[in-house]
Amino acid sequence: MxxxxxxxxxxxxxxxxxxxxxxxxxxxxxxxxxxxVGSLRLARIQRHLEKINKPALLTIESPDGDIIDCVHKRRQPALDHPLLKNHKIQRVPPEKPKMRMMKESVERDYKKKNSSSGSDGVIRDSAWQMWHQKGQRCPKGTVPIRRTTEHDVLRAKSLYDFGKKQSRSPTLHRRVDAPDVVSGNGHEHAIAYTKASSEVYGARATINVWDPSVEVVNEFSLSQIWVLSGSFDGSDLNSIEAGWQVSPELYGDSRPRLFTYWTSDSYQATGCYNLLCSGFVQTNSRIAIGAAISPISSFSGNQFDVSILIWKDPKLGNWWMGFGENMLVGYWPAELFTHLAEHATMVEWGGEVVNSQPNGKHTATRMGSGRFAEDGFGKASYFRNIEVVDSDNSLSSAQDISTLAENTNCYSIKSSYNSGWGTHFYYGGPGNNPKCP
Missing domain, CATH: 1.20.5 (Single alpha-helices involved in coiled-coils or other helix-helix interfaces)
Structure with missing residues (x-):
């Protein structure tokens, strides 16, 4: 031979x-x-899966490989939380934030102007979810929950870390004038934010959807809204978050997915993504948190976005999440929080990535579309119609926002204002490049 x-x-x-x-x-x-994987660890994982994967009345197989379980709303994971033992699911829809007349007129004119068809790159429609493509829906009275597998858990560092964000280090203090972001733990941002200590009761934005590449399995790229209250450099920070993210570790692929998050102790022991622990109460039978969003934007082509609204119900105090034009997804019960039981003191909008410095270099994980803010519409990613909810439950355009990007050679942000998009910004970047080694 x-x-x-x-x-x-x-x-x-x-x-x-x-x-x-x-x-x-x-x-x-x-x-x-x-x-x-040892048999004892597999047994622990199976016991955990039995807790969060509730019995389904109907199971739907999504084209992307996800399994969506239609679970009776009173059997969902939220109600396993010890603080929600006697919680009654809020049936009556809360009073949605009011829009000012001038703003309503501007939105109607904008939609009329951008409702044509073709390939000239204007916004066509809101992005939806892949599991709807075969026309299947969960029956009324159930909520769609993405089934968690043992492979999902095994991609995490440990069972304890599964479904959680990395906790903030109390030794990493923010600048006095900056929001709750720190880069020392490998997280980098390009965000807009309101001034601290103001009373805020919610926020809204329409967010461009892309599928940024992620270099390493335990990194992620996300675009979201943060609603915050508490000590930014202590252990009592309350945070409610929602947006889209690409996370190979959490989902096992590189698709952008709708997600939520909450914590009442600065990401230490409480809270999780989506419905991977008890807490968030889902009420909608058409939206699966953690499911892939489709279609997505294309470079110099059609742009697709999602609208997300988070606000506090002025009557019962629960924090609700709205998706699209008029859909209510569910709520974070007031019982989960300390500071947010009253109101928020800061809102942030924008992108975040994890930079684990693979091979000793800055990660090539992209933020947004992977293009810098200066490239503008059709190339860079955007947040438009950025708004806050005030004490009388009214939406108004966010004023006097500040912006922050830790390293503008890696990721950047550029804010502006006009009559159609209100307060808005472009953001993002490629990560590793000659100027970001």
């Missing part, structure tokens, strides 16, 4: 190993094939 014949099997084995490792990073599928 010649040397070539002897090397072929070795080469093929090498290719299989490299491809398998790459597959586990990119897709996260069949993750257990590439690591040894």
């Amino acid at each position: 010649g040397i070539f014949e002897r090397l072929v099997p070795i080469f093929l084995i090498f290719v299989v190993i490299v491809f398998s490792q790459r597959l586990s990073v990119v897709s996260g599928l069949n993750y257990t094939r590439y690591r040894k």
Whole structure:
């Protein structure tokens, strides 16, 4: 046998190993094939899955591989929370924030102007969710929940860390005039924010949806709204968050997905993404939190976005989430919070990535579209019609916002105002590049 014949099997084995490792990073599928997992750990994971995967009245298979379980609304994970033992699901829709007449007229004119069809790059429609593509829906009285698998859990560092954000380090203090963002733990941002200590009762924005590439499986790229109250450099920060994110570790793929998050102790022990722990009460049978958003924006092509509204019900004090034009997704009960039981003191809008510095270099994980803010419409990602809810439950355009990007050579932000988009900004960037080594 010649040397070539002897090397072929070795080469093929090498290719299989490299491809398998790459597959586990990119897709996260069949993750257990590439690591040894003890029987005790698997047993703990199965017990955890039995707690959060509730019995389904109907199961829907999404084209992207997700399993959506239609769970009776009174059996959902939220009600397992010890603080919600006697909680009654809010049935009567809360009073939505009022829009001012001038603003309503501007929105109607904007929609009329941008309702044409074609490929000239204007906004066509709101993005939706992939599991709807076969026309399937969950029955009334149930809520759609993305089923969690053992592969999802195994991609996390541990069962304790599964579904949670990295906690803030109390030794990493923010600037006096800056919001609750720190870069020392590997998180980088391009955000707009309101002044601290003002009384805020909610926020809204329409967010452009892209599918930014993520370099390493335990990094993510997200675009979201933060509603905050409490000590920004202590352990009692309350935060409510919603938007879209690409997280290979959490979902096992690179698709943008609708997500929520909450914490009442600065990301230490309380809260989680989506419905991966008890807390958030879902009321909508058409929106699956954690499901993939489709379609998405294309470079110099059609732009698709999602509108998200978070506000406090002035009567019962629950914090509600709205999606699109008029849909209520659900709410974070007032019982979960300390400071947010009263009101928020700051709102943030924008992008965040994790920079784990793979190979000693800045990550190439993209934010938004992966293009800098200066590239503008059709290229850079945007937040438009940025608004806040005031004490009389009225929406108004956010005024006097500040912007922050830790390293403008990696990710940038540029804010502006006009009659159609109100207060808005472009943001994002490619991460690693010659100016961001």
